[in-house]
Amino acid sequence: MLYNKYMKRILITIQYDGTNYSGWQKQKNEKTIQGEIENAIFLATGKNIEIFGSGRTDAGVHALHQTAHFDLDIPIPIEKLPQIINNRLPKDISILSAQEVDASFHARFDIKQKQYLYKIYQTKEKQPFIANYFAFVKEKIDIDKMRDCASLLIGEHSFKGFCSADTSATNFVRTIFDIDIQNVSENEIHIVVSGSGFLYNMVRILVGTMIDYSQDKLELNDVQQALTNGDREKAGQTMPPNGLYLYNTIY
């Protein structure tokens, strides 16, 4: 890219309801978060710009603080960027902030920690107004047992047994720093998983494993074997995407 005195690398934070999108990553003929943001930047600036996200989110997965970077070479005050992009974005995607970062910064490669929130609603009844924002579990969940299972998962492990077969990863070692499980109301359980990085479907399988163990559908020995042998069959179910929120990215 040619030197341009206006060229700046910009980091944006983004919040979105993923319900009506085919995930983060741009795809032909699909409505995606990346595609909508790039289109809004084009409408706002006249520039065709590629944005680089901290990572992909799947169809139906939400984000409270997704991050992405891009290079922009027009003299717009950075503090005005969120609003001019937001005005051209659908109402279920919002740019929360924009800041200038070093020209070598990368939204994906510079991540130190990522946090995901998983929201569970315990009920036997249908919930039309929150159907897209929680995973619904009918059978009783034992939070103490979930926490016991979490202690086994925290730490540096190969998580080959906790990712989808669709992954293109070759190195399965990741570190989970913390798994925080809270009963935030009578029906709601929130699980925050913090880690160095996550494999494909890993958070959804970790949560499914803790739930299955808490409901006596798995034993701790199965979970241990999934960790030791990378055996996907020994880990728990893959929870649905709509309970999952990209919560934070820490650089």
Place this chain on the structure above:
Amino acid sequence: MLYNKYMKRILITIQYDGTNYSGWQKQKNEKTIQGEIENAIFLATGKNIEIFGSGRTDAGVHALHQTAHFDLDIPIPIEKLPQIINNRLPKDISILSAQEVDASFHARFDIKQKQYLYKIYQTKEKQPFIANYFAFVKEKIDIDKMRDCASLLIGEHSFKGFCSADTSATNFVRTIFDIDIQNVSENEIHIVVSGSGFLYNMVRILVGTMIDYSQDKLELNDVQQALTNGDREKAGQTMPPNGLYLYNTIY
């Protein structure tokens, strides 16, 4: 219809998130609430049955307690009906209850009172996760002024000035029993309008009128003229559909 000892008239109450539907009323090639429920009844019973709603809701309008009746001639215990229909319905529509009613009962013609809830969120920021469930108002709303305007609207009036030109109505007289306006949280205002019946877009225009008056965009004299002369130009804006909830139908 031939006499059948199993024939029963059934009244159901229904809750739905109207976001992804083209309203209540069945239409060719459109996803509608009525269409989805009739399809679920067909899947559950093998019967092609027409259901009669308490009234239509527009695209994007929600319902907490919509009602509808239909005739069913198969020996299914009524208490099991909600679940067998729910199992065949999308997750954003739920049958809350079913009861047998008199063969002469009609879900629309027997209504004594209808209540609508309108939800307003005061903010200048985008709200991706509640975008479909509120009307968003940036400028300050004065609740006391809204209540002053409401006192003028309560009672029996011709509401010709408060309905969409698309209406097929010829009699515009309706009675508004009550308009209750509450600040339920720092940002949220809930308005419950109770009446004998409502014209097309009437609740959305009533709410728009109260908001416009509270923001000094209208005078009480304009509102009075809209009531007296049926002049739509003198009433306020039509609020968006997504803040509107059919709240209750009383027989």
